[in-house]
Amino acid sequence: MNPTPLLTATALHVTFPGRRGAPAARAVDGVDLDIRPGEIVALVGESGCGKTTLARSLLGLVPPTSGRVTFAGKPLDYGSRALKAYRKRVQLVLQDPSGSLNPRHTVYDAVAEGLRIHGYAGDEREAVAEALSRAGLRPPERFFLRYPHELSGGQRQRVVIAGALVLNPELIVADEPVASLDASVRGEILALLLSLRDELGLSALVVTHDLGLAWNIADRVAVMYLGRIVETGPAEKVLTEPQHPYTQALLSVLPESGAEPVVLTGEPPDPSRIPAGCRFHARCHVLASGEAGRTGVDADCRTTLLPVLAGGDEAQVACHWATAHTTRSGAGAGTETSAVGDA
Structure with missing residues (x-):
């Protein structure tokens, strides 16, 4: 594994001002974290510990109050044009596939949306088909004209993953990627994420409250409590x-x-x-x-x-x-x- 981090957070703080004179909330309170190429890092902790805020800050969705995020050796630029380019390389996979997909859009349009936002100049149909195939929806043409309500929960999550993969990102941030799925389907999605790491060299930050999930998928684990990492290391060692x-x-x-x-x-x-x-x-x-x-x-x-x-x-x-x-x-x-x- 390449020892040079792909993404690094250094002394990261995210503070939200209190209302009506209340004290400020330190949602992320001095976090150091790195993710290497081809590595899956699990960020674990109870609800409310700050892990989703940390993930959103790493994505550029929540600017840090202080500290720095570095990607591929360069500090993250929070200007709109720079963030657009960054989000092509770092993609988000949300917890609830039903909420992530517009019920009025076909699978094809859902996956093609990112290509259109970024002005993709290649063959859109070919790119969408390849992304669906990589996400395990084969033959991809069979799904082009289907709507989210016509799919199972696992298939919807694969469409969301395909929408991230279509831009060929280097890193995905998956926030509770299997929390809303049946137990029988969770293993399939986790196996998919592992295969994407092995076949594409894709890195991932998986945000979860489930240490069992971390055991099945992560190379390293970072345990978060009340805005700070309290334990970190190789998954086997920590778990x-x-x-x-x-x-x-x-x-x-x-x-x-x-x-x-x-x-x-x-x-x-x-x-x-x-x-x-x-x-x-x-x-x-x-x-x-x-x-x-x-x-x-x-x-x-x-x-x-x-x-x-x-x-x-x-x-x-x-x-x-x-x-x-x-x-x-x-x-x-x-x-x-x-x-x-x-x-």
């Missing part, structure tokens, strides 16, 4: 040896985990009122159990802010307890300690 209590809790509810389910109490804090210290500490089962006290970091958990995780391939965790626990056990202390610095 088989989770270090952060939040990651452990998310994984524990998967039937195949074999772990005792950890029930997270309460909702994530309001992003306009982020607590001091580790922002997960109010819901942390390790802190509540007294284990953090036994490692001597319980006060740090409540008061000391953890730095942003750096990008890269190594497994990293932003957690006082995980760092102390790993250091005491003598296993892999270097990686985790470097992840949280002197906190």
Whole structure:
């Protein structure tokens, strides 16, 4: 795999002003993230953690308050002409195919829309047919004149994917791409995304709350909580040896985990009122159990802010307890300690 990132976010912040004097909401609060050519990265976390806002910022739909997005070595230009060119190379696949497709447009018109917006000068019919074929709708001509309501949910999602592929993008951002599909169809769509990576070298950022999906499709995983990445690394490492209590809790509810389910109490804090210290500490089962006290970091958990995780391939965790626990056990202390610095 090419080690040079295709897309990089550096110290990215997205802050929304509060209404009527209310504090500003820090939806994305200092994120470093990179995606390499031919790589699938899963961005996981509960609803409201900021992952969709982060994805929209990476797409240029939400300009960052501060920080930088770089694509193919160049900073993202938020001018309208530059964004139009950028969105030809980076395409969005939305969660709900029914909402993504105009019910009055045929499949052909839905897929051809991007070509027309970008003034495609080649053979439109050939390009549409190729995109539908790549998305698994074969023979493509059979679908040209059909309408969304005449298709199954899986077929509609394939049309949405074809609409992204028709412009030959280098990266797709898929926001919960199988959440609205039946379980029997989800595997087919995930297999399609994997085949596109293998056959076309296509990169993907898959936004999801489902760590089971991440296990099936991702090369790397970034776990997000309240605007920050709290754990990141190779999928196998993060999902088989989770270090952060939040990651452990998310994984524990998967039937195949074999772990005792950890029930997270309460909702994530309001992003306009982020607590001091580790922002997960109010819901942390390790802190509540007294284990953090036994490692001597319980006060740090409540008061000391953890730095942003750096990008890269190594497994990293932003957690006082995980760092102390790993250091005491003598296993892999270097990686985790470097992840949280002197906190």
